[in-house]
Amino acid sequence: MLDEPRFDDAxxxxxxxxxxxxxxxxxxxxxxxxVVNSRYGVAPATFEKVKAVIDDLGYESSLIARSLRSQRTHVIGVLVADIEPFSAEVLKGAANALRGGDYELVVYSGGHGGDHVGWERRYVSRLSGTLTDGTVLVTPTVAEVSLNQPVVAVDPQSSESAFPTFASQNYEGALTATRHLIELGHRRIGFLGGRRDLESARLREQGYRDALHEAGIEFDAELVLEGGFKEATAAGPARQLLALADRPSAVFAANDLSAIQTMRTAQELGLRVPDDLSVIGFDNVPESALTHPPLTTVDQSIQALGFEAVRTLIALIEQPALRREPPSHVSMPTKLVVRQSTAAPRAATA
Amino acid sequence: MLDEPRFDDAxxxxxxxxxxxxxxxxxxxxxxxxVVNSRYGVAPATFEKVKAVIDDLGYESSLIARSLRSQRTHVIGVLVADIEPFSAEVLKGAANALRGGDYELVVYSGGHGGDHVGWERRYVSRLSGTLTDGTVLVTPTVAEVSLNQPVVAVDPQSSESAFPTFASQNYEGALTATRHLIELGHRRIGFLGGRRDLESARLREQGYRDALHEAGIEFDAELVLEGGFKEATAAGPARQLLALADRPSAVFAANDLSAIQTMRTAQELGLRVPDDLSVIGFDNVPESALTHPPLTTVDQSIQALGFEAVRTLIALIEQPALRREPPSHVSMPTKLVVRQSTAAPRAATA
DNA sequence: AACGTTCTCGACAACGATTGCAAGCTGTTC
DNA sequence: GAACAGCTTGCAATCGTTGTCGAGAACGTT
Structure with missing residues (x-):
């Protein structure tokens, strides 16, 4: 006991x-x-005696050691790229699904430095089978991971995925959003897209295109830019869109963060929303109700996505037989939320 | 090998x-x-051979097993009660501090169900010494935890704490905020406080009181209510404050979430901000710039708190000798950010 | 009093890694 | 050609738990 230097008994x-x-x-x-696991086969007297010592010493079993031995940890992991409004909502929903159950949540947040794909792979494979009983991937950058535990994905790369996925009806929502603008009288409508590797982004663009098509409006590639789903990455494209000689009278941004950035850019350029420019978003994150003016957007119940994802994951964990069945791909309904960032264009039809 | 039913080879x-x-x-x-830990004493040929197999099989060492054996895990834990704007900012700052280093971050989010204190204790004691090398507590509900690894706290219960703490100059910030209202001409100023168990909440109230005192305004207990730092918990008190017969002409809310809720409540009651009611917040979370009107608030660099907390934690982990020294209690400067939710009262001095 | 049950509890082998120590192999030097 | 040094590598202990198995105690039955 004396052979080690003991810095740490401070x-x-x-x-x-x-x-x-x-x-x-x-x-x-x-x-x-x-005693700790309250199993049978301990005499009441012994039980009490041990329990007293446990309380006295403040003993808590080591999660690590326990999970190394018995594969179940009763912890589920959530992997997010970043803490931003969307993922924060998913987390809230996930936490709600755990209420009352005997599972706990750990969140791994990447986002620090470079290579996303490598990071995800590493995390999943290092933690799976050991620390967590299952994992929820949020807006993953990988389509497939090979591992030894159940995985589900929220807002996946593709709903053809080998594991269950949870998304909103992105196509229908985008259709509705674009139709809303068309009904207001807009004909020159910009689209600020999202991360193309996500299915949600692709579907929203498709919805936009199809709505234009059905209204007989010709598609103009100049009006479609990729905004990357984040405020920082959307700023440039938004500016570019609004600087066009033949400026659109409305912009459909593929998520609220991009829409908020679009409004900000518009205001910097001296444009008034919605008088000079209508802006519509997608997601209905809490922030969208706070903007000036409040943002018209497509509501998807993000919390519900997180909630359902966790529910399904737990079922998969507890009933291994379910894993043999083909994965379910849930698609939740969306709803148009009209606030004040959209209006009829100043001069109807250019 | 055949004695176990194998559901799972699907x-x-x-x-x-x-x-x-x-x-x-x-x-x-x-x-x-x-080879995995690239240690000396492996022949180049062997090294390559093994490395090839590792790549081929996609092997990643188990974090669990590794950390059980060697105490260092290179993972630091962050314990938050909930994912809300404040903690999300702390997380971003923490993630930034890790950039380029060889530490990883896990977030434990409680918030699901009941007993906070018990939950924190359990988490810290179960995870410490095993999964993480150190822990950052964000707005903790416990003042002391006994454990065998370094801990730091952001926005602590008390800066007399036995571990290092990181907070803003809450007292000075509150003083500045209240003075701002007084300078605008307000004399009847409400205060919507925060969680009393947090030092930040207590200091902000003290700053409010002292600013009134130095201006010769008599303290009115009726104007001070506890709002709990969250939108849901602030709604009732905000309503109560604005329903007073002799309604305040301005409200200083102890954090931005409460301020946002106050504005919302005011608008529901048909009051215009800032014409009928000035509102000032504290924190300067990103959301505060998006409100309608944009919120005047006290800026504290929350990300910097997270950043510094992690930096200090890592130093403590890597230099055990530091642990003998008395803990540092960092207090970061604040800054008034005047936006559009504050103005002179309609009829100066009642 | 002898025997069979049931109950309680401890010894011991995992789990998947790290690491000190010693053994094996080469090659050098006298 | 023997002794030795230096590399490379494997053996085995260890981390804190859980779970299996069997030993012994206690009790009831005849």
Whole structure:
């Protein structure tokens, strides 16, 4: 015991292990383990005695050691690229799904530095099978991961995926959003797209195109730019869109963050929303109700996506037989929320 | 191998362990371990051979097993009660501090169900010393935790804490905010406080009181209510404040979320901000720039708090000798950000 | 009093990695 | 050609738990 330098006894006590409890209670570690997990086969007197020592010493079993031994950890992991409004909503929904159950949540947030794909792979494969019982991927950059535990994805790359996916009816929502603008009288409508690797982004663009088509409006490639789903990445394209000689009278941004950035850019350019420019978003994140003017957007119940994803994941964990079945691909309805960022164009039809 | 029912070979392969790699490469597990950790003493030829097998099999070492054996995990944990704007900002700052370093971040989010104190204790004690090398507590509900690894706190219960703490100059900021209202001509100023167990909330109230005092305005207990720092919990008190017979002409809300809720409530009651009611917040979360009208608030660099907390934590982890020194209590400057939710009262001085 | 059950509890082998130590192999030097 | 040094590699202990198995105690039955 004296062979190690002990810097750390300043105020860090050594961790209390099951062995300490056993020694102090005068029983074997096996018995302590049984008490901790309240298993049968321990005499009431022993049980009480051990329990007292546990309380006394403040012992908590090590999650690590426990999960190394018995594969179940009762922890589910959520992998997000970044903490932004969308993922924050998913997390809230996920947390709600856990209420009352006996699972806990850990969130791995990447976002620090470079290579997303590598990062995801590494995380999933390092943690799966050991720390977590299952994983929820949020807007993943990988389509497939090979691993030994259940996985589900929210807002996936593709709903053809091998694991269950949860998304909104992105196509229908985009159709509705674009139709809303068309009904207001807009004919020159810009589209600020999202990350093309996500199915949601592709479907929203398709909805936009089809709505134009059915209204007999010719598609103009100049009006479609990729905004990357984040404020920082949307700024440039938004500016570019609004700087066009023949400026659109309305912009459909593929998510709220892009829409908010579009409004900000418009205001910087001296354009008034919605008088000079209508803007519509997608997501209905809480922030969208706070903008000036409040943003018209397509509501998708993001929390519900997180909620359902976790529910399904837990079912998959607890009923291994389910894993043999083909994965479900849930698509939740969307709803147009008309606020004040959209209006009829100033001069109807250019 | 045939004694277990194998539901799971549908598409879940067994985890690849170090043993599998060793067997396939025809070396011992010790050698594989050395290759994985790129230690000295492995012949170049062997190194390459093993590396090829690792790539081939897609092996990643188990974080769990690794950390059980060698105490260092290179993972730092962040414990948050909830994912809300404040904690989300802290997380971003924390993630930034990790950029380029060789640490990773896991976030434990509680918030699902009941007993916060118990939850924090359990988490910290179960994870400490095993999964994480250190922990950042964000707005903790416990003042002290006894454990065997470094801990720092952001927005703590008390800056007398035994571990390092990171907060803004809450008192000074609150003083400035209240003075701003007084300078505009307000004399009847409401205060919508925060969670009293947090030092930040107490200091902000003290700043409010002292600013009134120095201006010779008598303190009126009726104008001070506790709003709990969240939108849901602030709604009732905000309504109560604005329903007073002798309604305040301005409200200082102890954080932005409460301020936003106050504005919302005011608008529901038909009051215009800032004409009928001035509102000032605290935090300067991103959302505060989006409100209608944009919120005047006290800026604290929340990301910087997260950033510095992580920096300090890492130093503590890597230099155990530092742990003997008394903990530092960092207090970061604040800045008034005047936007459009504050103005002179309609009829100056009642 | 002898025997069979049931109950309680401890020994011990995993789980998947890291690491100190010693053994094997080469190659050098006298 | 023997002794030794230096590399490379494997053996085995260890981390804190859980789960299996069997030993012994306690009790009831005849």
């Amino acid at each position: 105020d860090l006590h050594e961790r209390v292990t099951i062995g300490d409890v056993a020694e102090r209670a005068g029983v074997s570690i096996a018995t302590v383990s049984r | 598409d879940l392969h067994e985890r690849v362990t170090i043993g599998d790699v060793a067997e396939r490469a025809g070396v011992s597990i010790a050698t594989v371990s050395r």
